[in-house]
Amino acid sequence: MATHLPSLIGPFLLRELRSVRLELEAYPDEQLIWALPPGLPNSTGTLILHLAGNLQHYVGALLGGNGYVRNRDEEFAARDVPRAVLLEQIAAAEAAVASTLPLLSDEQMSQPFPEAIREHHLQTGELLTQLAVHLAYHLGQISYHRRLVTGNVQGVGALSAAEIVAARSNR
Secondary structure, three states: OOOOOOHHHHHHHHHHHHHEEEEEEEOHHHHHOOOOOOOOOOOOOHHHHHHHHHHHHHHHHHOOOOOOOOOHHHHHHOOOOHHHHHHHHHHHHHHHHHHHHOOOOOHHHOEEEOOEEOOOOOOOHHHHHHHHHHHHHHHHHHHHHHHHHOOOHHHHOOOOHHHHHHHHHHH
C-alpha cells in the first residue's frame, strides 16, 4: 500500500519540532540557551532560529505561499533572543508544516522543488525528506547542547513513536 509522502513526513516534522520545544523549555536558565562551549559552532538559540527559518521558508513560503521572507544570515547572527520569541518561531514552523503538507499531491512530490538547495536541484519529495533529516540532525545537537551546558543528562521525552502511530490513524 503506497503512502502519501506529505502525510508521512508531516508527522515526523511536527514530532521533531515538538521535541525541539521540549528541549528549549528544559533549559533552567534562559542565558544557557545561547551558551557556546568550546568546540561547539552553534548554540541552541541559533539552531532553533535556523530550523524555524528553514521550515518557514521551504515549506511555508515556497510550497505553501504564506509570504514568509527568510533572513538566513540573521538566523546565525542573532543572539540573546528571548525564549518566548524562540517558542513563537517554533510554533510558526509547526503552522507552516501543518497547513501546507496536507495540501500537497503525490504528483507534486515528483516535481522539481521551486528553488535549488546550494545549487542542487531536488524533487519536492526529496526536499521534504532532506528537511526531516536536517531537522533531526540539529535536534540531536540541541539535545547534546542542553545536556552539556545544564549538566542535566535526562531526556525530555522526545521521539515518541506513539505520536507517529496516532498521526497514521488520523489520516
